[in-house]
Amino acid sequence: MTPSAELPARPRVLIAGAGFIGRAVAEDLAARDRVELRLVSRRPPARAGAAIAAVAADLNRRADRLRALEGVDVALWLVHSLDRPDYADRDPALAAAFARDAAAAGVKRIVYLGALGPDDEAAPHTASRHATGRALASAGVPTVELRASVVIGRGSAVIEMVRALALRLPVLIVPAGAQALTQPVALGDATAALAEAALGPARPGIWALAGDDVVPWSALLTLSADLLGRALPQLRMPFATPRLSSLTLAALTPLSRTMSEALVRGLGRPAIVTDPRRRWPAPAWISLREALAAALGPGSDPKDSQ
Numbered sequence: 001m002t003p004s005a006e007l008p009a010r011p012r013v014l015i016a017g018a019g020f021i022g023r024a025v026a027e028d029l030a031a032r033d034r035v036e037l038r039l040v041s042r043r044p045p046a047r048a049g050a051a052i053a054a055v056a057a058d059l060n061r062r063a064d065r066l067r068a069l070e071g072v073d074v075a076l077w078l079v080h081s082l083d084r085p086d087y088a089d090r091d092p093a094l095a096a097a098f099a100r101d102a103a104a105a106g107v108k109r110i111v112y113l114g115a116l117g118p119d120d121e122a123a124p125h126t127a128s129r130h131a132t133g134r135a136l137a138s139a140g141v142p143t144v145e146l147r148a149s150v151v152i153g154r155g156s157a158v159i160e161m162v163r164a165l166a167l168r169l170p171v172l173i174v175p176a177g178a179q180a181l182t183q184p185v186a187l188g189d190a191t192a193a194l195a196e197a198a199l200g201p202a203r204p205g206i207w208a209l210a211g212d213d214v215v216p217w218s219a220l221l222t223l224s225a226d227l228l229g230r231a232l233p234q235l236r237m238p239f240a241t242p243r244l245s246s247l248t249l250a251a252l253t254p255l256s257r258t259m260s261e262a263l264v265r266g267l268g269r270p271a272i273v274t275d276p277r278r279r280w281p282a283p284a285w286i287s288l289r290e291a292l293a294a295a296l297g298p299g300s301d302p303k304d305s306q
């Protein structure tokens with residue numbers, strides 16, 4: 001991909017947040033060799049690949065932000081504090097500070113991966129992700145906000161939760177109100193879209209990033225169980241069971257309590273494309289089954305490498 005006209009021929013790209021998505025998009029961009037890459041988080045990966053400068057920085061500190069932003073043309077914001085109970089306020093505040101410093105540093109474009117879901121009646125997690133997007137755009141740097149439901153890829157916290165439940169649950173209890181629809185996206189499609197948003201023609205604004213499959217949340221589990229060779233019967237409950245669902249997640253999966261609660265509270269809300277004109281375009285999408293098979297396939301279980 002040739003970088004867009006308003007960017008230099010070899011743009012400097014900052015990837016803020018070396019988590020599941022940040023690392024994957026860094027690898028995708030590194031393979032294109034037309035960019036200079038800086039991957040920043042408090043505990044960056046020890047082995048990030050020769051083409052990636054992995055830098056330790058706490059973006060809550062202004063001095064660290066200014067150092068991370070020096071000479072940067074495009075910034076991808078993939079920071080998330082879901083490990084902290086106060087993430088809902090903390091994330092937008094940090095994003096606003098970053099946006100101000102990015103504008104002052106001459107950053108030409110910000111790209112952010114947020115959460116797919118309605119603006120009204122959004123679950124607290126989704127509302128906080130939307131507020132983070134508004135904060136990033138607030139200082140005047142053209143901002144592309146891609147909103148995704150769940151990103152399906154090897155090693156994500158959600159995939160390890162799905163694996164644990166699909167392997168351990170004798171029966172899937174589906175509470176009333178937890179059958180909202182979701183429209184996941186494969187990790188490969190998500191990183192390609194983030195790379196295109198970073199380097200391709202300028203397309204500021206909010207976009208839905210989603211594959212073609214629209215399914216109820218429970219299908220992630222039943223489909224995964226099927227791929228892992230297990231039958232997972234469903235038991236539908238006539239009432240909501242948020243506490244039971246959170247306790248099940250805490251007992252059977254590696255998810256933190258904050259993450260379990262955020263997930264359970266989101267189950268009743270749809271996370272799908274509502275306006276096809278604002279769906280990020282792609283020549284083809286990886287199917288959900290294919291994405292799950294790749295994420296759960298041989299060699300993917302972190303326990304096997306311990």
Ligand SMILES: NC(=O)c1ccc[n+]([C@@H]2O[C@H](COP(=O)([O-])OP(=O)(O)OC[C@H]3O[C@@H](n4cnc5c(N)ncnc54)[C@H](OP(=O)(O)O)[C@@H]3O)[C@@H](O)[C@H]2O)c1
Nearest residue numbers: 017018019020021041042043058059060079080113148151
């Ligand atoms: N994963 C999905 O399925 C999914 C779906 C839709 C949208 N998204 C969005 O994608 C973005 C990234 O998600 P993710 O799954 O990659 O999250 P993640 O794995 O939790 O990564 C977030 C990273 O942010 C870094 N971070 C947090 N506070 C920081 C600070 N003060 N300074 C520097 N780095 C900091 C953390 O690294 P350190 O601990 O090393 O600092 C962490 O690895 C989020 O906006 C999320 O809403 C993800």
